[in-house]
Amino acid sequence: MEITAALVKELRERSGAGMMECKKALVEHNGDIEAAMEHLRKTGLAKADKKADRVAAEGRISTAADGARAVLVEVNCETDFVGKDENFLQYSNELAQVALSSGAADVDALKNARMADGNTVEEARAALIAKVGENVQVRRLAVLADGQNVGSYVHGGRIGVLVNVKGGSPELAKGLAMHIAAMNPQYLTPADAPADFVAKEKEIALAQMSDKDKAKPAEIQEKMISGKLNKTLAEISLTGQAYVLDTDMSVEQALKKEGAEVLSFQRLVVGEGIEKKEDDFAAEVMKQAGLV
Structure with missing residues (x-):
């Protein structure tokens, strides 16, 4: 498969890695951007997959x-x-x-x-x-x-959230909606993460281990991987995240404080999932002026 500049650019935007690293990863994986992204994560060159934020x-x-x-x-x-x-x-x-x-x-x-x-x-x-x-x-x-205790919030007309809370107060529901808008949790709790996602994260954590750590006993390695996995799952799950309105506690602690439970939430971002054509205005003006 041809490794185009557009493909390299997309991988660079998603991973945060350098252009040469992105091109090399794509070449090694025959232009498969998902495989190249996984390779960059395993080798520690990727900062994060930003595709969902575009x-x-x-x-x-x-x-x-x-x-x-x-x-x-x-x-x-x-x-x-x-x-x-x-x-x-x-x-x-x-x-x-x-x-x-x-x-x-x-x-x-x-x-x-x-x-x-x-x-x-x-x-x-x-x-x-x-x-x-x-x-x-x-x-x-x-x-x-x-719903029971419903919170809704729209940030700047760009991000909208609905959250259904059992118990608690209207203020808590509103605060949770604001939190979800800001932190974009992927799951309600760490336990809600799919098994294939957990398996992939374990594989990546193992690949990122140093040779020194890989020489340690299997049970020690497993504890290290589990610790890293638990941290990752907490960061992407609502209950595990630090509560934006009081970062001294997690969302789970904020819920327990009011005897509440989040039953469900929905989050929409304007235009997510839609590919947008990027206009080259300079080229368009030159074309209209007969310069190209």
């Missing part, structure tokens, strides 16, 4: 809540400029209220719901496109229904 599309996430029900709605547009447009913001905010009041369970159902002016969500979207001159899409709807 936001590709523009738009906004809005929320609405009422008692035991809460929703998040993601509406996408083409540019950040339109994402801040008054008409776009009004549509997004009203859409969240419509999603809450209509009881829609998914985007398809939401599109047929009625806005305040009597038009359907889809009709209002078409009208908005005519106003802003960009493609607008209602992409995702997250619903928390029949």
Whole structure:
């Protein structure tokens, strides 16, 4: 497989490793970016897999809540400029209220719901496109229904969180939603991590051990690997993370303090998972000027 500059760039952005290390890893693994990423982690050259943090599309996430029900709605547009447009913001905010009041369970159902002016969500979207001159899409709807102590939070219109807490206070639920927005836990507890993920992390921890450590008895090696694995799982699990509103305690300790338990959470980031075309404006201007 041809090792292109774009492939090297993607691996470099994901791993944080140097360009030459990335190219070498790709060559050694025949262009398989996942295998190359794993190799960089095992050899200690990778800082972190940043793929999940890359936001590709523009738009906004809005929320609405009422008692035991809460929703998040993601509406996408083409540019950040339109994402801040008054008409776009009004549509997004009203859409969240419509999603809450209509009881829609998914985007398809939401599109047929009625806005305040009597038009359907889809009709209002078409009208908005005519106003802003960009493609607008209602992409995702997250619903928390029949919750107990529901927390919702949207950070800067870019990150939205819903969290369902058993017990505790509204302030705790809100704080947990803010925490999830900031720290992006992948799992609720360390025990929720999939077995294949745990096995892979053990393999990587073993590969990163020094020759001196590898010479130690097997039981000592196992304790070292388990310690590293437990630290990793704590960092990516909600209950194991340090609570952002009080870093002297973990989220688990904050929950125990109020006799509470997190039942579930959802987190949306604008544009996650969408590949975004990067425009070369300099080249475009030169082309229009007849210079290329």
